[in-house]
Amino acid sequence: FYSATIGIDFLSKTMYLEDRTVRLQLWDTAGQERFRSLIPSYIRDSTVAVVVYDITNVNSFQQTSKWIDDVRTERGSDVIIMLVGNKTDLADKRQITIEEGEQRAKELNVMFIETSAKTGYNVKQLFRRVAAALPGMENMQETSKEALLAWMTIGLKSPCHMADRCVCVSV
Numbered sequence: 001f002y003s004a005t006i007g008i009d010f011l012s013k014t015m016y017l018e019d020r021t022v023r024l025q026l027w028d029t030a031g032q033e034r035f036r037s038l039i040p041s042y043i044r045d046s047t048v049a050v051v052v053y054d055i056t057n058v059n060s061f062q063q064t065s066k067w068i069d070d071v072r073t074e075r076g077s078d079v080i081i082m083l084v085g086n087k088t089d090l091a092d093k094r095q096i097t098i099e100e101g102e103q104r105a106k107e108l109n110v111m112f113i114e115t116s117a118k119t120g121y122n123v124k125q126l127f128r129r130v131a132a133a134l135p136g137m138e139n140m141q142e143t144s145k146e147a148l149l150a151w152m153t154i155g156l157k158s159p160c161h162m163a164d165r166c167v168c169v170s171v
Contacts, residue, residue: 043074048130052084053101055114056093061085061100068108080133081110084126089116 014021043049049071054060068081085101098114105112111129115122 040070040074043071043079046071046075046079047134048080048082049075050082050084050126050130051110052086053096054087055085055096055101056087056090058095061096061104064104065108068110080130081108082126082130083108083110083112085112085114086117088114088121089119 049068051064051067051071053064064083068083071079071081083101083105085096085098101114102112111133113122113126113129115126117123
């Protein structure tokens, strides 16, 4: 289902794959500070956090350190974090280089990739990398991995803005 709640675009799905329950949640705060206090409750049981910035918006990129700090404050080192530079389809308006994104990810010790939610560029690769990093995924059947990947990809192409977003996965 998809619903907008108190100014936050939100999408949630629970999947049952083999012997695991996977809850996927995507939310877009559009970078609004007034929603920061809600983030810990969303992050609490997460295994993965995907922090997304807009490559055409310097402020969006600057906020990523704070979002990642919020995740680590709540989850410590028990969470996989992926930093994502989105909107590569707007390369002519790019303000953050790939190298800057890679450097930020290295400094924060998180994974990194650039995508375009609009064109689908690297979206499957993003979730393949996240899924591969999940504990126990190496033993999961290929069909279950593909089902998880398919839903995550559909979720990412939701009407949300796909900037200043965090995607959380609980396993």
